[in-house]
Amino acid sequence: MGGREFIVLIAALTSIVAFSIDSMLPALPVIGADFALADQNDRQFVLIAFVLAFGPAQIVFGPLSDRFGRRPVLLGGLVFFVLASFGAAVTESWAALLSCRAAQGVGAAAVRITTLAIVRDCFAGRDMARIMSYVFTIFMLIPIVAPAMGQAIVAVTDWHWLFAVLGASGAALGLWSWVRMRETLPVAARRPLDPGSIFHAFREILTNRIALGYTLAVTLFFGGLFAFIVSIQQIIEVIYGMQDWFAAVFATSASAMAVASLGNASLVRRLGMRRISHAALVSFTVLGGVLLIAGLLTVPPFLVTIGLISLIMMSFGFVAGNFNALAMEPLGHVAGSASSVLGTISFTGGALLGTLTGQAFNGTIVPLATAYFLFGLLGLAIVLITEKGELFAVHHDPAD
Incomplete structure (x- = not known):
């Protein structure tokens, strides 16, 4: 497989999670x-069932792919995802639909974990960073394309066809991977299943101040992200009556986050992770407070609300990757297991916080704004404790 084909395939496989979430929003x-x-x-449970299954499932597939190889777990995850998608496409039961969505989340978790492992198997250091930046560039298109696709499908046909499209896409990726993706983990490098390594990684995170602090902080920020995902459709439809503009509005906010993530990649070497992420943490909290005050006083104009939300999500783009890296910084000796545990904690915890926020929707922007402000405030307090009261420091960053 050539380099360009590898990048496109990895990007497509990585995007299966975002596509499964974002395409559902207009429906x-x-x-x-x-x-x-x-x-x-x-209706939010169509999203919630997926993410709550996806989060914990990640911790299972890392060790499985280390034991049995990447291809079997990747292809098995895709088959599971496809079957769940087509199951959702034909169901007429609410409970069955949610069960299929949870199964989709499990399949998507297998795909995501093995895809990242394949990249680690094939590349290291700067080469890995270069490949992942190309992948991320393609990945950025998903928040623009997926809602527009979902909106187009429900505009011309039954919503069941949206799941049929997801199933067909998963089948195409499965066929492509089966034909072109070789096994990247040699038999000699495979490891026996060892649940103890996961418990050891949990213990390392819980007993290290830096790792624990930034894990808790990034979980709060993922809570803000999922609160946005589960709430934004109702905000646009119920409060402002602009459902037809949903895809464009969602793309605007998501693009702000993506631009920040790309900008962070070029700024972090010069300014350091802590300076950038701590400044963005303060920005996230202040903007959340402004949005909350505005929501308590009145119904803010549509452009004001979307503008503030976009700036808040831009702050998230500067925080998430850096906080994740800072949490992993002292865990290099257990990096593989720790990465899996960190992803499980932050994604599952964030999904639960987002669920609570979404379920509190009351026809105003106040629940979302409250979540932004409180998550930011708690995150700020945790980071202050973690850094012993010192924000914006650069002397701890290895990159500096």
């Missing part, structure tokens, strides 16, 4: 109406 009102859900907040 939520139609799905809710089809099942005659009494509470409009219940």
